[in-house]
Amino acid sequence: MIHNKPKALISYQKQAPVMSRFIIFSVILFFVILITGSIAFILSMRQIIRSNKGIELSQLVEIERVKLETSVNNEVVIVLQMSNSPLIARYFANPNAPELRQMALEEIMSYRRSFASEIIFWISDVDKMFYYNDVDPYLMDPYNPDNYWYNMTLYDTEIYNFNINYNPDLNVTNLWINAPVFDPYGKPIGMLGTGIDITTYLEMVNQNLADRASIFLFNAAGEITGARDPEMVEEKRNIDDELWIGGEGILSLAKTFAPYETQILDTPFGRIAIGTVPLLEWFSVAIMPDSLADYNTAMTAFFIVVLVVIMVVFIIFNVFIFGLLQPLRKSMIEAEEANRAKTAFLANMSHELRTPLNVVIGLTDLIMEENNLTNGITENLHKIGKAGTTLLGIVNDILDFSKVESGKLTLTPTEYQTPSLLNDVITLIVTRLGEKPITFSLNISDDFPRKLFGDDLRVKQIFNNLLSNALKYTQEGKIELTVNCCSAGTDERDTDLWMEIIVSDTGIGISKENMEKLFSDYYQVENNASRRIEGTGLGLSITRLLVELMDGSISVESELGKGSVFLTRFRQGFVDTNTIGHETAEKLRRFRYAEEKLTGSKKLVRLDLSHTKVLVVDDMQTNLDVAAGLLSKYKMQVDCVLSGQEAVEKIRRGAAKGEPVYNAIFMDHMMPGMDGIEATVAIRALDSEYAKTIPIIALTANAIQGTENVFYANGFQAFLTKPIDLMQLDSLIRKWVAI
């Protein structure tokens, strides 16, 4: 007895897809929350930061203005007190009177101590000597353009004026307050004043601001009068050159301001505030650039904490779900294993069934061909043969189904002739009509393609399943087959065609509620009629799976008691533009029941091959009997051996003698010890032309494995499935033995 080697169960690959999908979903959801949350957070924070910055900047501008104006005002007051001093006025009128000079200097020095900078200067117009703190005086040239302020103060100023200048020796910028001194008759006789160290002042301001902000001062001409970088003041750089904000520029804008007005703007540098310093007729601008440090806030910390909490919740949730799914997953694995075991069992069983079926069908066929049988025996044999064929159909269905279940059903597309396929299909249905009062008709157009590219065996199976159902469930009336082919052109694969099959019958029909379940596994409609009818309930599910493998679909319309229409369409490859033409189409159409009935084996005309000798290898004697019986019909000499080893030995002996003994070998696949493939490999390895070229044809009952290619790859020329089909055997013999 041959035992199919149990196939190792494929390891459970779909490792809890539900769980991994859930984890992926959670991770994606978390990232969506993270990204949208971050965007929303950053946008709203930006808004808050900007408005905070605006407030902060305008406050800054205002405070600095007040500070600057206050300190300038203080100094102005002292300068004015000094310029109104009668002693100083007298001294200015007589700068060379020693006593007067002594007294006036004392007063001047006491004023000097009141100034924040302790800077003081004075000039009498009489001697034009410039006094500056304790430095030795020098003669002042009022016509030097650098000293423009001298005449300006003396002749154009009523109370006081300001001028700014940079001292490169000390690297400081001073804001000078100059006040003219008048004699009792109102004639200007000199001037005095103080200097405010703007550089140190601004350094202090900018130091307090650190890098967060910076402040600039500029006058009505746009010249920078105060900045962190003293060079800007020294070179009298223009504010708009340094800070171009677009539009008309800072200066033009600032000039439109009313005194004490402040404005906040968004610029490429970040937020800025522009303000005025009316006392000096200056303006100020404060800048706060955008920076990452702006987000260094409690809000950010809170946001991060919320994110971490969400993440932790997600993790806990996943762990929790994992715990819940664990038992479910276990039962899924168990169910899958059980299903696999069932599939493996079905495959094994169908293999085991095919082997004895081979004997039943093969021997029945053999006996039927005897000429001296009585009518009774012929009839009984016919019934045995029919039962065997039905059983084989069921076994094939189970096998197909288990193939699909285990993912082994793949399509083997080739170029095929449509008339021959349709001829086979119609022959089968017509021969099976039997005595039933049914007419069969075919609708096909003359321009149906002559050749198509696809798995013709599977296409045939779809036809046969639908037609045999129609036949099974129809007692009288009509079965109509319509085939169409149209371009699947809308798709990018426009070389493909849609093959459309419509099978309509006038049978028992199907109720609405049953129609939905039709295409599910093992489903048979529960009604009295179907109980009398053989079947496994697999036919339509296999048909659906095959059609789906070819990108297609299947549907049904039916009315109980009136009949059913099954419609299916699936994809086939385009080959060329040849059509079957009118003549062939007509021949196919005329293939009606009333015409000659065909029975395959009776039409067979066997060749006389008495000059040939073949070797049959099988581990079962009954199988050998069947094969030997079928082959001897060709009058060929048949040698039988029961194992692969014996076969190899026989060929080796023939090869050693240098005499080719056999014309071909029929080799069983599954045998204990050395199996058919191993034996063939061993034969091909023999050092002899005869052993290398002798045709070897595989005999296999094991259709589950889809091993065609394995046979070809291991030195076989062809293969035959058991039970042996007489027509197939005949064509193989013609091809490989009769040469």
Ligand code: ADP
């Ligand atoms: P079965 O091997 O039982 O025929 P199928 O899968 O081919 O299995 O069909 C499933 C069921 O669908 C059948 O049992 C039958 O009740 C119903 N059925 C299929 N084809 C027809 C038809 N042409 N007319 C009426 N009923 C049908």
